[in-house]
Amino acid sequence: MVRKPTSKETARKPNMREAILAAAEELFAINGFNAVSVRDIAQAAGANPGSVTYHFKTKDGLLLEIYQRHCGPMNLRRSELLAAAKRVRDLQDRLEAVVRAYVVPAFTSGSDLAGGGARFTRLRAVMSAEGNEVARKIIAQTFDDTSHAFIDAIHDSLPHIPRTDIVWRSHFLLGALYYSLVTPDRVSRLSRGEADGNDAASAIEQLVQATVAAFQAPALDQAAPVKRRPVVSSKT
Amino acid sequence: MVRKPTSKETARKPNMREAILAAAEELFAINGFNAVSVRDIAQAAGANPGSVTYHFKTKDGLLLEIYQRHCGPMNLRRSELLAAAKRVRDLQDRLEAVVRAYVVPAFTSGSDLAGGGARFTRLRAVMSAEGNEVARKIIAQTFDDTSHAFIDAIHDSLPHIPRTDIVWRSHFLLGALYYSLVTPDRVSRLSRGEADGNDAASAIEQLVQATVAAFQAPALDQAAPVKRRPVVSSKT
DNA sequence: TGATCTTTTGTACGATAGTACAAATCACAT
DNA sequence: ATGTGATTTGTACTATCGTACAAAAGATCA
Numbered sequence: 001m002v003r004k005p006t007s008k009e010t011a012r013k014p015n016m017r018e019a020i021l022a023a024a025e026e027l028f029a030i031n032g033f034n035a036v037s038v039r040d041i042a043q044a045a046g047a048n049p050g051s052v053t054y055h056f057k058t059k060d061g062l063l064l065e066i067y068q069r070h071c072g073p074m075n076l077r078r079s080e081l082l083a084a085a086k087r088v089r090d091l092q093d094r095l096e097a098v099v100r101a102y103v104v105p106a107f108t109s110g111s112d113l114a115g116g117g118a119r120f121t122r123l124r125a126v127m128s129a130e131g132n133e134v135a136r137k138i139i140a141q142t143f144d145d146t147s148h149a150f151i152d153a154i155h156d157s158l159p160h161i162p163r164t165d166i167v168w169r170s171h172f173l174l175g176a177l178y179y180s181l182v183t184p185d186r187v188s189r190l191s192r193g194e195a196d197g198n199d200a201a202s203a204i205e206q207l208v209q210a211t212v213a214a215f216q217a218p219a220l221d222q223a224a225p226v227k228r229r230p231v232v233s234s235k236t
Numbered sequence: 237m238v239r240k241p242t243s244k245e246t247a248r249k250p251n252m253r254e255a256i257l258a259a260a261e262e263l264f265a266i267n268g269f270n271a272v273s274v275r276d277i278a279q280a281a282g283a284n285p286g287s288v289t290y291h292f293k294t295k296d297g298l299l300l301e302i303y304q305r306h307c308g309p310m311n312l313r314r315s316e317l318l319a320a321a322k323r324v325r326d327l328q329d330r331l332e333a334v335v336r337a338y339v340v341p342a343f344t345s346g347s348d349l350a351g352g353g354a355r356f357t358r359l360r361a362v363m364s365a366e367g368n369e370v371a372r373k374i375i376a377q378t379f380d381d382t383s384h385a386f387i388d389a390i391h392d393s394l395p396h397i398p399r400t401d402i403v404w405r406s407h408f409l410l411g412a413l414y415y416s417l418v419t420p421d422r423v424s425r426l427s428r429g430e431a432d433g434n435d436a437a438s439a440i441e442q443l444v445q446a447t448v449a450a451f452q453a454p455a456l457d458q459a460a461p462v463k464r465r466p467v468v469s470s471k472t
Numbered sequence: 473t474g475a476t477c478t479t480t481t482g483t484a485c486g487a488t489a490g491t492a493c494a495a496a497t498c499a500c501a502t
Numbered sequence: 503a504t505g506t507g508a509t510t511t512g513t514a515c516t517a518t519c520g521t522a523c524a525a526a527a528g529a530t531c532a
Binding site for chain 1: 266267268270271361362364365366367376380383384387399400401403404405406407408409410411412413414415416418419422423425426427430431433438439441442443445446447448449450451452453454456
């Protein structure tokens with residue numbers, strides 16, 4: 001039989017599916033995966049719980065779809081920005097451009113998705129903290145390449161810093177980035193209202209400025225290799 | 237009747253209560269609050285589920301007890317280290333000492349609790365990401381004082397940096413700290429085995445070094461208030 | 473020992489979780 | 503209009519959740 005996948009195959013009425021995705025993304029990003037029920041999502045999307053099962057089979061499948069929806073555009077955007085940053089001649093400026101290329105897409109929209117950049121990044125932060133299995137797999141196989149590309153680019157701008165130090169510092173960058181999206185109100189509170197933790201532009205500039213300086217810090221290397229500071233091991 | 241609170245009042249057999257607390261702390265720190273059931277905790281502690289209810293009334297009460305168990309010692313330790321740090325004469329050295337006074341207690345044991353510092357800090361990180369209500373209240377009313385004290389101390393070492401910037405950067409510090417405890421394996425992975433994300437000593441040194449540099453970065457202030465930096469030109 | 477208090481156990485209850493599935497409904501080509 | 507396949511709805515099943523509570527067990531002291 002000859003199939004004619006004109007409008008039938010391409011999801012004739014994607015409204016509800018999209019609504020469920022959006023509602024789930026928002027609820028997961030705010031409350032985490034475990035605290036949100038399928039019924040919560042359905043209600044927020046104005047749908048029936050059974051409809052979620054129909055479109056995404058399982059709750060995990062829903063999370064998976066959210067990731068697959070964003071990972072592509074965000075990494076594409078990062079690649080473009082990184083490529084542009086690498087063309088900056090001055091080393092100091094290039095470092096800042098690279099950091100900016102890493103930070104900006106996390107705060108802003110991935111592409112056509114309205115303002116979803118910060119929301120999805122917050123989602124990733126929360127899933128990371130929850131140790132979500134689905135997220136862990138996707139992250140490792142989707143973002144590690146990007147992370148390596150950025151680490152390499154930063155290393156090119158700072159040849160005298162060991163790669164190990166750059167890994168640590170970029171790890172700190174991601175942690176700071178995540179935390180800024182997870183608990184923005186704390187910034188407002190601790191600054192006694194002088195700063196707005198929810199202002200993405202401020203967050204980006206502050207983060208870029210601080211991170212560039214952190215990357216430029218002298219290397220730790222072998223000086224005082226911290227043989228056995230009485231620190232206590234983290235795991236038994 | 238004259239009471240003789242010799243051994244009865246002081247918890248005659250605290251073994252089980254302590255075992256439940258320890259098990260809960262570990263499970264919460266790893267899997268979050270919502271993903272862990274009372275039955276999980278009881279089983280891990282070798283106790284009966286009803287015993288958890290008996291000692292802590294509710295699951296929230298158990299979390300509350302964990303916080304109250306750690307907050308005192310950890311903040312005390314921080315205060316001591318901070319006081320010592322403030323006495324450092326050289327401004328550069330003092331800044332590093334202050335940062336270290338903030339970081340070290342988060343990674344190491346609060347006091348008598350065996351290796352619980354990193355575990356409890358990780359717990360705080362996860363609760364923060366989950367938006368746990370119980371944790372949020374305690375954190376705000378217990379740690380904000382400490383945070384302000386550190387921010388002030390850092391500001392004293394860096395008088396030319398606006399307080400707002402210092403708040404942002406200390407926020408980044410806490411985010412980096414949290415993330416290092418939540419996802420240490422990522423460091424090992426991205427460094428291709430050259431760094432050990434689970435090594436507390438390395439984490440502390442790297443974090444202190446990077447953070448001191450971040451604090452010392454020039455102020456953002458009003459220079460170029462981020463109208464619309466041409467972050468990128470590529471659109472392809 | 474027997475009385476009394478603390479702790480542990482076992483069990484059960486109501487609520488809610490994820491998911492399955494049949495019936496109802498819808499959109500559209502014929 | 504009607505048949506057809508894609509959705510949506512309603513409902514139900516099982517599992518597990520937090521918690522309550524009575525009974526059993528253990529400990530302490532007159």
